[in-house]
Amino acid sequence: MSIRIFDDISASPKILFNTGTVLDGAEQYQSQLPSVSGADNTDWSLTQWGTPASEIFDPSSPVVGASQDDDSLLGAADYSWHTGQPSGASSGLVVYGTPGQYTYRLSAAGGNVRDVFLQTAAPATQPAYTFDKSMTFSADERVPSVAPLDGVGYVGNDFTVTFNATNSAHHDPSLPTFGIFLQVPITDTRGQPQPYSTLSYDSMTGTWAGMFNVSGNAGTDNPVAYLPAVTDSGPLHTVTIDLNAAIDQMIASMVGQGTDKNSATLENLANWSLSGMFIGPESVAGTQPSGGAISFDVRDPNVSHDDTLSRSYDADLQSIVTISGQATTTSPAPSIVTSATQVVTQAGDGVALTLTSTASSVDVSSNANDRIESSTSARIALHANADITDAVIGNGHARSVDGTGGVTTSGAFSTIAIENSGTSTIDGTLSGADSIIDNANADFNLLLSGTNSLHVSAGHGTIDSASSNANLLVFTNNNDMTASNTARAVEVIVSDPNGPTDHTLTVDGGGVQQVWNGDQTLIFNAGTDTGGPSMFSPFGTDTPQAYLGIQGGNNTVNLNLQKTTVWATGGVTTVNGSHNASAADLLVTDGGQIDVTGDEGVFDLVAFHSQGITDTISGGNDNETLFADSVNLLVKASDTFSGVQTIVASMSASDNEGTTATIDGGATQQNIYTGVKDFVVNASQGISGNHIMLAVQGGHATFNGGLEGATIHDWGGDLDAYFGTETGITTLDADMSRIGHLGLYGFNPGQETVTLTGIGNIADIKISTSQGNTDIFVSGQSSHVTLYGTTGIDIHNAGASSVLLS
Structure with missing residues (x-):
């Protein structure tokens, strides 16, 4: 059987008004009920928080028939209470209708967490209504006005729920008892209500505390529908909340925070019960986007409990809130000039907003495709809750953008902070430091001047300097x-x-x-x-x-x-x-x-130790100087440019793996100095008329002759010289006191000239032949020359300590 948990407040507005104070943890109420017609209804109360004592409603002094509160849909106002300033912080309650059909308009503005709620609690003297049975909230609701004044406007259909209530038929003395605020946002001047939770777990007591806002993603699968924060002159909308699905989302958040927090008992819906409900607007100030004054109409709020329909915990995505009908918007004035420090625009067609404040900062919450222009030197904080195609902030002052909407903005900025998520374009000049672009969908084109620092955490675009x-x-x-x-x-x-x-x-x-x-x-x-x-x-x-x-x-x-x-x-x-x-x-x-x-052009290359990497260099038409220490090289002379390459290659003592280098000749003049373990020089096979100079100072080198002429100095290490059959003239000298082994292949005395130096006494030269090769030694020296495929060598005295081979 389905029953109504709370009395029907639409029957009579003669309800309790609070004092705005708490004593010993209990909310305090005024002793007098409102001076209105109807039966007493003490199951409900009117609650104000964040309100000065002088602005708490006096239930004995309603304004009867206030014409300024008349409504085109609801008719004449029966009873009205208004406190505060019309253009600033204020609170309001207006009652429309007749017994059984009363509608309540609740208003709040000006920030400071100013609340105006209709509130009720489940009787503690009867068994608790638990969530293992179907529980549904319904009400007729509407946002009749939103005005661009200071503050953020939020409205919720909110509930208090208790775990392991003492009056529950399922109460377990071994489990803790605690309460949670379960809030279901219905409208928010900042745009689609966002996820919010302050839930925390106390491991000492095993209890949870805090509040939880149910939320959902935009789109057809959005489990939390909401009313846009726009002036709605149409009929009220029937809002239905599946409270079982709402508490499932809250439990999933609690279980997701850890595995050792009694998840099984949390997921047992019989352990949870409904203990109260409060409905109405809240106005919050601070650095958030301004939401102005917001009013909210509610009629026939009801929570039904059906003990014939069982429910169990379900962590899957469920529809939580459904709303009938589509809000009818009233477009704001097409052009607004304001000196306010906090501004909110309404959803709809958008406005032309000009900011003129002389304050140090201005906070703008845009909920439509607005055109925003600044003629102020204030720092502009823009909260893009919709796509904005034209936002011009000039005068070289600061600008920040956040929100889910996109923005097309231009101007002269001192600093910027682009942290929204929608597709955006930023075009302008930037003159100050500490700017940031953190929007993957941002395309920027900025001129930078002054002393400037810009952090591009996300986004793409161009930057350029604007001043030398x-x-x-x-x-x-x-x-x-x-x-x-x-x-x-x-x-x-x-x-x-x-x-x-x-x-x-x-x-x-x-x-x-x-x-x-x-x-x-x-x-x-x-x-x-x-x-x-x-x-x-x-x-x-x-x-x-x-x-x-x-x-x-x-x-x-x-x-x-x-x-x-x-x-x-x-x-x-x-x-x-x-x-x-x-x-x-x-x-x-x-x-x-x-x-x-x-x-x-000319360039110099300095290459340090880098195992496993080969640097490739090709010749140009000017000087190239290459210094390489324990580096793999592939150097190519140009086939067309006649520049000069100077190559100095060495190998450090710690280079156990050794390094390699290959030098290919060509039209480029090459001067090569090497001490590398594996060094190969290939004279060009197709270009003549140029020259290679190779100085071997250590390691092992291989020379492959070609059409190019070459001058080779063997001053240390090992060298294998392949003269080949090409016509390049090669001159080679080797210091027998310093070299290891010199191998000569295809030696042609008419084509190549080989001089051995560093011989202490020419009489100490020893020559032997074996298997068609000739070996030359010097007594007392470790050096060794082998002429492969050659016998019958003549040795001629070429001066002190030198001989010429022919």
């Missing part, structure tokens, strides 16, 4: 972003080494720049600024130059006239040489991989 005197610091969480420096400012860009890797940072060079790249892709296009310090000068702020600190990612650097230093400690960086012969750049790899394609 600017000092710009930009942090990016590895977003898709293009940074330029058109005004030739001092610009520092830092990307997060721990951020996502699937985005690209493009930097167009110019002026003075530092770029510190994490793991994202970097594309750097050097500028056309000429000049710059020498490669060993400290980074300065007065000459055009760029410093790129690369820690990871797949990167491309396109060199130009701007002096550029690349220091790679990780990642792979492809460097394309400058098209301008006046360029001079420095490339350093210390754990990262650098691949360089030479062009017209």
